[in-house]
Amino acid sequence: MISRKERSRERVQTGERALILPARAVMTTTTMNVLDTFRLDEKIAMVTGAGRGIGRTCALALAEAGADVACIDLNGESATETAEMIQRLDRRSIGLACDVTDSHAVDRAVARVIDELGSLDIAFNNAGICNHAPTEEMTDEQWLSVIDVNLNAVFYCSRAAGRAMLRQGRDGRIINTASMSGQIVNHPQLQSGYNASKAGVIQLTRSLAAEWAPKGITVNSISPGYTGTEMTLAVKEYHDDWRRDTPMGRLAEPTEICGAVVFLASPAASFITGHDLVIDGGFTCW
Ligand SMILES: NC(=O)c1ccc[n+]([C@@H]2O[C@H](COP(=O)([O-])OP(=O)(O)OC[C@H]3O[C@@H](n4cnc5c(N)ncnc54)[C@H](O)[C@@H]3O)[C@@H](O)[C@H]2O)c1
Numbered sequence: 001m002i003s004r005k006e007r008s009r010e011r012v013q014t015g016e017r018a019l020i021l022p023a024r025a026v027m028t029t030t031t032m033n034v035l036d037t038f039r040l041d042e043k044i045a046m047v048t049g050a051g052r053g054i055g056r057t058c059a060l061a062l063a064e065a066g067a068d069v070a071c072i073d074l075n076g077e078s079a080t081e082t083a084e085m086i087q088r089l090d091r092r093s094i095g096l097a098c099d100v101t102d103s104h105a106v107d108r109a110v111a112r113v114i115d116e117l118g119s120l121d122i123a124f125n126n127a128g129i130c131n132h133a134p135t136e137e138m139t140d141e142q143w144l145s146v147i148d149v150n151l152n153a154v155f156y157c158s159r160a161a162g163r164a165m166l167r168q169g170r171d172g173r174i175i176n177t178a179s180m181s182g183q184i185v186n187h188p189q190l191q192s193g194y195n196a197s198k199a200g201v202i203q204l205t206r207s208l209a210a211e212w213a214p215k216g217i218t219v220n221s222i223s224p225g226y227t228g229t230e231m232t233l234a235v236k237e238y239h240d241d242w243r244r245d246t247p248m249g250r251l252a253e254p255t256e257i258c259g260a261v262v263f264l265a266s267p268a269a270s271f272i273t274g275h276d277l278v279i280d281g282g283f284t285c286w
Helices: 003-012 034-038 053-064 075-085 103-117 140-168 192-215 236-245 258-265
Strands: 045-050 068-073 093-097 122-125 174-178 217-224 276-277
Touching: 045 053, 045 103, 045 140, 045 192, 053 068, 053 075, 053 258, 068 075, 068 103, 075 093, 093 103, 103 140, 103 174, 122 140, 122 258, 140 174, 140 192, 140 217, 174 258, 192 217, 217 258, 258 276
Parallel strands: 045 068, 045 122, 068 093, 122 174, 174 217, 217 276
Antiparallel strands: none
């Protein structure tokens, strides 16, 4: 049986502009199978917060779709574990310890991704933290830490990835993790810093999308609703309220988030930029 890669090469050689289309190209059903437009073969991705939760699941999904993936996390050991899981899928992968709130460390991590994997086509800027406190009791440290990881670091990672993609002179994809909390106010937990940080991510995403669209880089965000990860398992006392407030009556599994990330990273999303894709079981409908 002929492999996907061989079929792609054959199509290109015979003038059929199939799988290896630049993101800007127009696709028609006469030239390509729509399912092939979701493939990420020969792409290099980086994922932050890849050590667990949504980041790990999405790193694996990007690899399943064909990409080689650099896994970045504050916890270098768990980033390396994710990288080993990806290597078992027969894709190239490295694990890097990096605090994404340190812009110089982010620049060095992106340089290492390019050194070791060859280029950078997709950046999934996903690392995030949450803290809860009534605003009148919130300390400067609580406010600053959440803004630093959730918003400042998304800027540092987008800037470093954008610079690399512009230098390469070919199309790139940036996907930022926002949250439904960027659009609504969660309850019963009090988290004004988190909500403000995620609203910032959505507007930063739109700003970068407008700036870099003419240069071939799309920038989109995803906005998950409540998802079963260590972040939410830490506050189990809220789960009944969250289920009640979600039309689908449950939390998402991380595997229900990763399809959106693969989609936004793929040629199937070639004309989508500045979009915030909400994945919330209907939470924001009410
Ligand atoms: N779980 C949810 O319900 C939910 C909902 C909406 C949005 N989100 C967002 O999704 C993203 C992932 O969340 P999750 O639920 O997988 O969380 P998680 O806590 O399970 O995983 C977060 C990962 O980010 C890493 N990280 C934290 N600070 C970092 C730093 N300074 N530098 C590098 N890595 C760092 C952690 O080590 C961890 O591996 C976050 O941005 C979060 O805000 C989560």
